[in-house]
Amino acid sequence: MADTVTTSAPVPPDAVVPAAPVTPPAARFVNPVTKTVPLAYPVEFNGIVYTQIGLHRMTAREVADFAKSIESGGIVKPPCIDAPQEVLEALDDDDAFELDKAVADFLPRRFRATTEKLTSGAGAPLSLS
Secondary structure (H helix, E strand, C coil): CCCCCCCCCCCCCCCCCCCCCCCCCCCCCCCCCEEEEEEEEEEEECCEEEEEEEEECCCHHHHHHHHHHHHHCCCCCCCCEECCHHHHHHCCHHHHHHHHHHHHCCCCHHHHHHHHHHHHHHCCCHHHC
16 A cells, blocks of 8 residues: 655645734743642542642732722632632642641732731631632
C-alpha cells in the first residue's frame, strides 16, 4: 500500500499572512509568595482530588474586587485561595480551620482584624464567610 502525501497549495509571494495574536504585557509579582496547605481529609470535585490547597498573595485588583464582594453580602471566597468554593464548602472542619489560619497570613493588613475574630474558633470559616 502506497503512502499518501498531502500538500497545501503554495502561498503566493504577495499574500498577507496574519500575524500571531500578541499577548499584552502584564505586571506580576517578582517574588511571589505562596503556601500550600495539606488536607488531612482530601476532597474530590469535578474529577479532581484536592489533597492540598494553594494560597497566594492578593493583588490590589483582587483586594478591590474582594472588598466589593464583601459589601454586596453573601458567600465570598478570598481570592488568595486557589480552590473552587465547592471544595471549600466540602472541607472537613479541621482542614477548614487550618486553611483559615493560613489564609490570615495572605490577607492584606486591612482585613486581618476581622479575620482574627473568625479564626479564633467563634465564627464561620473565612472560606465560607
